[in-house]
Amino acid sequence: MKFRIQIIPHLHNLTTTGTVTITLNPVEDTSKIIFHVNNITIIKHSVSVISTKPKSSPITINDQDYVEGQKYRIMLNENLEIGEEYLLGIKFIGELNSHLQGFYRSRYNDEFGRER
Known part of the structure; x- marks a missing residue:
């Protein structure tokens, strides 16, 4: 699995916006994608799944939502196939946040004692 991620911090309101493209290589045929999320809001209409085969159309998403255990589930209209790339x-x-997890904010004092 490969990730290409862009995160834009908005310091005026302590939020971020971003995009991620994840390369998937299924180890079995499946119509379900599940991944961990924590304190992230997924923009549902932005979610897309497409094969890397030339001239492929996006795969229809039947359902997507947060599920128990800080996970997000995407249900597809067709199977992702073993040996293919998506x-x-x-x-x-x-x-x-300041929880020291993921992309977080922190403070320190510079060499002149100023808080940064």
Whole structure:
């Protein structure tokens, strides 16, 4: 699996926006994609799945939502096939929190004692 991610911090309101493209290589045929999320809002209409085969059309998404255990589930209209490669595209909104996990904010004092 490969990830290409862009995160844009918005320091005025301590949020982030971003996009991620995840390269998927299924190890079995499946019509379900599940991944972990924590304090991230997925922009549902932005989610897309497409084969990397030339002239492929996006795969229809039947359902998508958050599920128990800080996970997000995408149900597809057709199977992702073993041995093929797919691109999962997502836009999201996050929070710049101070929990020291993921993309977070922190403070420090520079050499002149100024808080940064």
